[in-house]
Amino acid sequence: MLTDPLAEAMAEAEKLVQSAPHIRTEQDLAEGYRYLAGGILASVHAQWAWDRDQPFFVTGTGPFMKMGLDNPDTLYWGTRIDDSHEYVVRGTRGTTADLSFQVLSGNYTADNVPGSESAFDDRAFDIAEDGSFEITFGPESSEGRRNYFQLAPGSTQLVVREVYSDWDQRRGTITISRTDTAGIAPAPLTQADLEKRYARSAKALVDRVKTWLQFPEWFYLKLPVNTLTEPRLTPGGLATQYSSVGHFELSDDQALVITVPRADVPYMGFQLGSRWYISMEYSYHQTSLNHNQAQVDPDGNIRMVVSARNPGITNWLETNGHETGILQFRWQRVDQALGPADGPTAEVVPFDEVAKHLPYFEDNRITEDEYRTRIARRQQQVAARMLG
Secondary structure, eight states: OTTHHHHHHHHHHHHHHHTOTTOOSHHHHHHHHHHHHHHHHHHHHHHHHOOSSSOOOBOOOSTTSOOSSOOTTEEEEEEEOOTTSOEEEEEEOOSOSEEEEEEEESOOBTTBOOEEEEEEEGGGSOOOTTSEEEEEEESSOOTTOTTEEEOOTTOOEEEEEEEOSSTTSOOOEEEEEETTTTTOOOOOOOHHHHHHHHHHHHHHHHHHHHHHHHHHHHHTTTSOTTEEOOOEEOTTOOTTOEEEEEEEEOOTTEEEEEEEEOOSSSEEEEEEEETTTEEOOOSSSOOEEETTTSOBOTTSEEEEEEESSOOSBTTEEEOTTOSEEEEEEEEESOOSOOOGGGSOEEEEEEGGGGGGGOTTHHHHBOOHHHHHHHHHHHHHHHIIIIIO
16 A cells, blocks of 8 residues: 555554663653654655645644653744756744754755755845845855855755744744746646655654654763753854753752753744653643743842752742653854853752752742743744734
């Protein structure tokens, strides 16, 4: 049958999920099955939406299709490209903190990270007073052409990231067209086309699960537990992003107190991730905070508490039943190097002694009703940004 490759891939991916080494609890496995469902959706969707001749921007990650430690503050768009053709990207700039573009060569696999051929943000091209823009990617030299970007040999993907420092910021718009096929309808699907798309969906699903199970081992788990690295340029070629990473392991009677200076940058965000290398649920739980959502203490520091139980403070990050997980800071649109003094410190303390480690604890307090209001607001903002 036409769908046999996909059915076989789903069974193989399920076995990969079941045998993941980090599974400790029924919740871990249940989240794995939900992760698998999102992977199936994304893999099938991408292979039917992507067309090298008639490209569209497609999102491969979101509230229900997570991968790659997705940032709750970011909308991700991507499309397949070919270095021998020319593409025009048109859009309107929203009010978000950052809008960036990255050209990749190759794909993420369990053995490989794709090369970053170029990366830039919206300061690299002209934007009209009404927020509209038009930029071109193609094989010709970009010398002397402000809104033209040359594609390096081997370029295969164009990725766009729109980053929110405030979840009420307005989303922009973006489209892409290949200049030699604009206005031309694609050829009708053939049996061979159908077989290729189902086969590619199958391969994409298995590769997706295998790939992202490797990333925590490569970049996080070899670090000392309950610590965070100094800020560093993010691997992968993002031109203006610094990151600090780590992983946690906490019991119910422990808390991780994280202190970080409020940086003078357009975007600064922190999130918790699960060992499936995806964001922890962020619509109904406060598992991420950016610099506008977080409470800043009078001394200019942001102090957050990562714990299973609620310490009654505004900057609580919920582990939501996870004994282990990933810690991730990002600073974006950074114009000067960040050093150790700009980065976070972390300390494991007994949960019952959290107040002793927060010098402005009385200022940090929040009631259960106030916290519920914060969560209700998150639900509305996620729906408006990502779904509505």
